[in-house]
Amino acid sequence: MAKSLKKATEEKQYAHVILESANQIWLAGLGAFAKAQGEGVKAFDTLVETGKQVEEKSRKSAEEKVVAVTSKATETWDKLEQVFQDRVARALNALGVPSNKDLADLNKRIDELNKSVNELLKKQTAKPAAAAAKAEEKPAAKA
Numbered sequence: 001m002a003k004s005l006k007k008a009t010e011e012k013q014y015a016h017v018i019l020e021s022a023n024q025i026w027l028a029g030l031g032a033f034a035k036a037q038g039e040g041v042k043a044f045d046t047l048v049e050t051g052k053q054v055e056e057k058s059r060k061s062a063e064e065k066v067v068a069v070t071s072k073a074t075e076t077w078d079k080l081e082q083v084f085q086d087r088v089a090r091a092l093n094a095l096g097v098p099s100n101k102d103l104a105d106l107n108k109r110i111d112e113l114n115k116s117v118n119e120l121l122k123k124q125t126a127k128p129a130a131a132a133a134k135a136e137e138k139p140a141a142k143a
Contacts, residue, residue, distance in 0.1 A: 036043075089099060098106070 093099065
């Protein structure tokens with residue numbers, strides 16, 4: 001019986017310790033809840049500001065990467081376009097189709113020829129008129 005009394009006392013002590021620990025845990029939880037309510041708005045605002053900063057950094061980084069990729073893609077596209085144009089020009093040249101440069105040179109030569117022809121025409125029209133004027137002067141001198 002002494003043993004069971006001793007055992008019962010120990011069990012009461014354990015139960016008391018457990019109840020006291022549970023009570024302390026409950027009080028700690030209530031204290032944390034009260035503190036979170038009091039500082040919750042401030043903590044929330046701090047988290048929002050931190051989130052904005054992270055978002056801004058992420059957006060800048062993403063924009064920089066987009067610019068880099070776009071630049072690289074544009075360069076590659078320009079090179080591809082140039083290769084295509086060169087190949088088409090070679091194929092057309094092999095078929096005997098004149099290039100824009102050939103046509104521009106030909107237009108320049110045509111313009112030069114037109115100027116030369118116009119100068120010759122002016123000289124030829126000037127000679128008969130001068131000859132007619134001389135012819136008219138000669139009979140007047142004879143008279």
